[in-house]
Amino acid sequence: MVRVLPVFRRSLGDSWRSLIGWSVGVAAALLLYLPLFPSIGGDGEMQQIIESMPPELVKTLGYEQIASGPGYTQGTFFGLIGFLLLVIAATAWGSAAIAGAEESGQLELTLAHGVSRSQYALESALAVLVKLLWLGLLAAALILALNEPSELDVTVLNVLGASKALVGLAFVSASLALLVGAATGRRSLATAAGAGIAVLGYVFNAIANQVADADWLRALSPYSWAYHEMPLSDGPDWAGLALLWGLGAVFAAAATLLLRRRDIIG
Amino acid sequence: MSHAIETIDLKKNYGSHAAIRGLSITVEPGTVFGLIGPNGAGKTTTLRMLLDVIRPSSGVARVLGETPQAGGPALRRRIGFVPGELRLEGRIRGRALLRHYAEISGQVAPGAVDDLADRLGVDLNREVRKLSKGNKQKLGLIQAFMHRPELLVLDEPTSGLDPLVQREFLTMVREARANGQTILLSSHVLSEIQQTADQVAVLSDGLIVAEGDVAALRLGRIRRVRASFTGIAAAALRQELDHLPTLRDIDIDVTGTEPVRLTATIDGDIDPLVKLLARHSVLDLAVEEPDLEESVLQLYGSSANGRNGEVRHG
Numbered sequence: 001m002v003r004v005l006p007v008f009r010r011s012l013g014d015s016w017r018s019l020i021g022w023s024v025g026v027a028a029a030l031l032l033y034l035p036l037f038p039s040i041g042g043d044g045e046m047q048q049i050i051e052s053m054p055p056e057l058v059k060t061l062g063y064e065q066i067a068s069g070p071g072y073t074q075g076t077f078f079g080l081i082g083f084l085l086l087v088i089a090a091t092a093w094g095s096a097a098i099a100g101a102e103e104s105g106q107l108e109l110t111l112a113h114g115v116s117r118s119q120y121a122l123e124s125a126l127a128v129l130v131k132l133l134w135l136g137l138l139a140a141a142l143i144l145a146l147n148e149p150s151e152l153d154v155t156v157l158n159v160l161g162a163s164k165a166l167v168g169l170a171f172v173s174a175s176l177a178l179l180v181g182a183a184t185g186r187r188s189l190a191t192a193a194g195a196g197i198a199v200l201g202y203v204f205n206a207i208a209n210q211v212a213d214a215d216w217l218r219a220l221s222p223y224s225w226a227y228h229e230m231p232l233s234d235g236p237d238w239a240g241l242a243l244l245w246g247l248g249a250v251f252a253a254a255a256t257l258l259l260r261r262r263d264i265i266g
Numbered sequence: 267m268s269h270a271i272e273t274i275d276l277k278k279n280y281g282s283h284a285a286i287r288g289l290s291i292t293v294e295p296g297t298v299f300g301l302i303g304p305n306g307a308g309k310t311t312t313l314r315m316l317l318d319v320i321r322p323s324s325g326v327a328r329v330l331g332e333t334p335q336a337g338g339p340a341l342r343r344r345i346g347f348v349p350g351e352l353r354l355e356g357r358i359r360g361r362a363l364l365r366h367y368a369e370i371s372g373q374v375a376p377g378a379v380d381d382l383a384d385r386l387g388v389d390l391n392r393e394v395r396k397l398s399k400g401n402k403q404k405l406g407l408i409q410a411f412m413h414r415p416e417l418l419v420l421d422e423p424t425s426g427l428d429p430l431v432q433r434e435f436l437t438m439v440r441e442a443r444a445n446g447q448t449i450l451l452s453s454h455v456l457s458e459i460q461q462t463a464d465q466v467a468v469l470s471d472g473l474i475v476a477e478g479d480v481a482a483l484r485l486g487r488i489r490r491v492r493a494s495f496t497g498i499a500a501a502a503l504r505q506e507l508d509h510l511p512t513l514r515d516i517d518i519d520v521t522g523t524e525p526v527r528l529t530a531t532i533d534g535d536i537d538p539l540v541k542l543l544a545r546h547s548v549l550d551l552a553v554e555e556p557d558l559e560e561s562v563l564q565l566y567g568s569s570a571n572g573r574n575g576e577v578r579h580g
Contacts, residue, residue, distance in 0.1 A: 105349070106354075108314070112319055115339055115370045116338055264314075
């Protein structure tokens with residue numbers, strides 16, 4: 001009998017339908033946005049629209065580079081729709097894994113079997129991570145497939161780098177949702193934490209874009225860690241990636257420790 | 267051989283609320299131990315502590331020779347557990363769900379799951395979320411019994427089951443005991459415990475208020491009696507009944523018209539009452555088991571009010 005990673009496999013088995021749903025969402029976003037680039041981005045028309053918009057709005061949305069292929073892909077997908085989709089998926093999965101299972105009474109029964117608390121938390125984190133990696137990989141593959149027809153002019157290395165940043169950013173939300181779920185057992189709090197860190201990061205980044213004195217806010221913004229160095233046009237930002245993935249790992253480890261100490265109350 | 271379960275002065279507080287206030291029980295291997303008490307008495311809290319789902323505030327629990335926390339996953343593989351409030355959901359099918367639990371339990375013999383499913387009558391090919399409460403409970407029983415664990419910890423295992431399946435369950439418990447397995451069973455239904463348990467502890471408000479072997483506990487002897495008569499005056503009936511020391515709370519309808527109606531509580535041997543009633547013309551007779559909460563309060567009301575150490579032994 002196969003006994004490797006039982007919690008991980010159960011988690012994937014329970015959520016493959018939702019994973020298909022999110023995959024469709026990511027694919028639809030890319031297939032809607034990217035093919036528009038040659039008609040509205042490449043011929044200077046887009047640049048005129050951007051120049052007519054309030055500069056604060058442009059900076060908030062990160063649309064300064066939108067006339068270039070990498071800038072357009074970053075501004076529409078990685079910085080906005082893809083970010084939203086992956087963070088929402090990550091938060092939903094992260095808060096369901098521990099807090100959701102506890103509130104629904106599943107966690108009590110699972111932990112009454114031969115599964116340790118740490119094993120449960122780590123396998124749950126792994127399951128969420130694998131699902132997010134799949135979404136990141138799918139996005140990268142679609143962008144590369146659309147590269148030629150949509151005249152995006154992006155490189156394989158840079159698309160993979162930006163995907164790593166996006167997945168890392170989503171994993172920060174997922175692992176914080178796991179952590180808060182492990183600490184409190186309450187799904188609403190876990191969801192609020194996962195969504196909250198993403199929103200705060202985005203807001204800090206947007207403020208720093210507009211106010212030169214607020215540049216220090218970038219240090220507190222996972223969104224800035226992911227994208228400030230413009231990985232899609234300038235290549236992977238290893239320092240930013242290390243920060244993102246490091247924080248995700250710390251959150252996941254803390255979730256493991258907290259779950260070990262607590263009463264499970266269904 | 268050591269005890270299958272031993273707790274010494276086990277306590278559990280939730281904030282300032284004391285859910286368990288010093289619980290000491292021992293369960294011997296190969297026996298059925300019944301933990302009974304009204305809802306909210308602390309049965310679920312006690313059983314969860316044995317599985318390390320929650321942790322005691324103080325005191326010691328030893329399960330199969332180890333503390334639940336130190337025993338960890340390896341210890342829990344030797345236990346089968348049905349939680350008090352079993353909630354199963356999701357699109358997963360019964361068979362796949364049980365396969366998952368088999369992976370994180372002790373070794374399950376080939377065919378064991380299907381045998382149990384046949385006995386209890388549950389379709390393993392249906393999605394769990396579409397099952398009725400009773401059918402979910404059957405899955406809960408299967409996952410607890412399927413690996414023939416040394417110890418079964420069953421929290422209100424028959425809730426939601428229809429009477430036929432309840433009877434099958436009682437057979438499964440007796441078979442498990444015959445196999446040498448130990449069973450700790452909680453219930454708020456007295457008759458269920460009476461039919462299976464060797465030893466019983468009565469839990470009320472976080473304390474053991476009575477313990478002993480089932481026959482010796484007086485719980486089962488309290489009965490509510492209702493009867494109606496013709497051909498006898500209320501006063502004469504009362505005079506006769508007053509001679510029965512086991513009868514209390516005697517209430518005779520004194521409207522003066524027939525039939526004469528009687529309600530009373532009997533605590534003890536029922537035979538003298540039956541003989542007495544038989545001398546008259548009985549129109550109607552009902553002898554009922556009161557609910558457990560009532561029996562516990564009636565019998566052990568004083569010690570259930572918080573004085574520790576006054577446990578009655580049967």
